[in-house]
Amino acid sequence: MGWTLTLSAKGQLTIPKDLREAINLHPGDEVVYSVVNGDLVITPKNIDFGDLVGLLGNPPNGPATLEEIDAAVLAAGGANVLDIGDDEQADAAE
Numbered sequence: 001m002g003w004t005l006t007l008s009a010k011g012q013l014t015i016p017k018d019l020r021e022a023i024n025l026h027p028g029d030e031v032v033y034s035v036v037n038g039d040l041v042i043t044p045k046n047i048d049f050g051d052l053v054g055l056l057g058n059p060p061n062g063p064a065t066l067e068e069i070d071a072a073v074l075a076a077g078g079a080n081v082l083d084i085g086d087d088e089q090a091d092a093a094e
Contacts, residue, residue, distance in 0.1 A: 005013045030045040
């Protein structure tokens with residue numbers, strides 16, 4: 001099912017009642033706006049992250065282990081917050 005929302009002159013969107021009910025959204029709830037591959041994704045902050053499994057499709061290289069996820073996060077920018085030696089950084093870069 002899809003919905004069409006119209007942006008007001010003030011940049012506001014009204015979420016139709018049936019859509020709010022479908023995603024269990026109530027007055028005062030917060031939502032997160034994201035852009036994924038050029039598409040706007042609006043996610044209620046009250047959602048259980050387990051419900052998001054599969055939202056982005058299958059991983060291109062198959063499922064990742066927790067160790068692989070940790071390594072990817074570290075490589076993407078977390079290394080600067082850890083106190084690791086230059087030898088370990090050089091090993092991680094290889």
